[in-house]
Amino acid sequence: MHLIRNSxxxxxxxxxxxxxxxxxxxxxxxxxxxxxxxxxxxxxDTVALKIASSAxxxxxxxxxxxxxxxxxxxxxxxxxxxxxxxxxLQNFPDSRRLNFGYATFLENKRKDMDGAEVHYKRAIExxxxxxxxxxxxxxxxxAVRNDMDAAEAYHKRAIExEPNYPFSNARYAYFLRExxxDMDAAExxYKRAIExxxxYNYGLSEYxxxxxxxxxxxxxxxxxxKRAIExxxxYVYALGDYxxxxxxVRNDMDAAExxYKRAIExRPEYSYYRDHYKTFLEARKQV
Numbered sequence: 001m002h003l004i005r006n007s008x009x010x011x012x013x014x015x016x017x018x019x020x021x022x023x024x025x026x027x028x029x030x031x032x033x034x035x036x037x038x039x040x041x042x043x044x045d046t047v048a049l050k051i052a053s054s055a056x057x058x059x060x061x062x063x064x065x066x067x068x069x070x071x072x073x074x075x076x077x078x079x080x081x082x083x084x085x086x087x088x089l090q091n092f093p094d095s096r097r098l099n100f101g102y103a104t105f106l107e108n109k110r111k112d113m114d115g116a117e118v119h120y121k122r123a124i125e126x127x128x129x130x131x132x133x134x135x136x137x138x139x140x141x142x143a144v145r146n147d148m149d150a151a152e153a154y155h156k157r158a159i160e161x162e163p164n165y166p167f168s169n170a171r172y173a174y175f176l177r178e179x180x181x182d183m184d185a186a187e188x189x190y191k192r193a194i195e196x197x198x199x200y201n202y203g204l205s206e207y208x209x210x211x212x213x214x215x216x217x218x219x220x221x222x223x224x225x226k227r228a229i230e231x232x233x234x235y236v237y238a239l240g241d242y243x244x245x246x247x248x249v250r251n252d253m254d255a256a257e258x259x260y261k262r263a264i265e266x267r268p269e270y271s272y273y274r275d276h277y278k279t280f281l282e283a284r285k286q287v
Contacts, residue, residue, distance in 0.1 A: 063088060063095035070101060078109050099123035100133050113144050131162035135171045148179050169193035170203040173210075183214050204228035205238040208245075218249055239263035240273035247280060256280065 066088030073081040085102040092098055103119035106112040120137040127133065138154035141147045155175055158168040173189035176182045190210055193203035208224035211217045225245060228238035243259035246252045260277040268274075 063092040063098050066092070067097050067101045070105070074105060074109055078105075081105060082110070093122075094126050096123045096126035096130060096133065099126060100136070104136075107140065107144070116140065117145075129161040131158045131165040131168045134158035134161060135168045138175070139171065142175060142179060151175065152180075164196040166193040166197040166200040166203050169196065170200070170206055174206060177210065177214070183210075186210065186214075199231035201228045201232040201235040201238060204231060205235065205241060208238075209241060212245060212249070221245065222250075233262075234266040236263050236267040236270055236273065239266055240276070243273065243280075244276065253280075253284060 066084055070081045070084040070088070073084065082105070085098065085105060088095070088098045089102065099119045100123040103116045103123060106119065107116035110116075117140065120133070120140060123133050124130070124137060134154055135158040138151045138158060141154060142151035145151075152175065155168070155172040158165070159172060162168065169189045170193040173186045173193065176186040176189065180186075187210065190203060190207040193200060194207060197203070204224050205228040208221045208228060211224060212221035215221075222242075222245065225238060225242040228235060229242060232238070239259050240263035243256045243263060246256035246259060250256075257277075257280070260273060260280060263270075263273040264277060
């Protein structure tokens with residue numbers, strides 16, 4: 001009986017950790033599913049991948065299914081999405097993914113910042129080592145609460161939780177640049193992000209802007225813009241910022257137009273580069 005009790009205690013202690021491992025596995029699956037959905041229909045391989053993805057989706061745990069249903073309803077039926085999140089949290093109050101999903105929903109759709117903060121904190125309590133969640137709460141603290149000291153503490157906590165996670169390093173680099181004015185430290189963390197993943201599009205494009213705007217090293221900036229686009233040919237921010245670079249720094253209008261068009265094609269609903277392209281075309285007509 002003593003051995004059995006010990007075994008059960010170990011199982012109970014480890015259950016939360018297993019849940020955290022599963023959370024990351026299913027998160028990776030979700031990212032893969034989104035990439036599969038982007039593939040052009042028609043080829044046998046694409047069809048087979050989508051069938052396999054649909055079958056695998058049925059094995060997702062219940063808390064993830066709540067998240068999927070809620071996210072699908074957020075724009076068309078926010079009240080319905082809210083109810084789904086709340087129902088899910090009643091059944092799975094310790095789900096990191098549900099608490100995080102509800103936090104972002106409350107922040108972005110409901111504009112309920114107090115409620116969002118509660119659920120960001122609960123998500124971190126559910127998985128204290130989940131670097132992405134911690135980094136997102138750091139962003140919330142700096143952007144919404146304007147609490148830079150608390151934000152920096154969470155940026156550091158995210159990196160401590162996962163030192164080689166590119167996103168957290170790049171986010172902290174941006175924080176150091178924009179809110180602390182510490183350019184040398186910012187460059188250290190941009191480089192760490194890229195060293196951790198040499199094809200990390202966000203880190204590459206943000207470092208390109210840093211080189212352009214802070215270091216005034218246009219040759220290096222262009223190199224990193226190109227690396228970001230090579231890493232992800234449909235990454236709208238790299239495409240659009242490179243178009244602006246070509247227009248304003250290189251004065252290469254033909255090349256700039258090519259990259260404006262690519263940025264708009266990559267993300268037609270994003271107005272920022274579309275508006276810049278409109279201004280660009282108007283200026284070209286006057287030449």
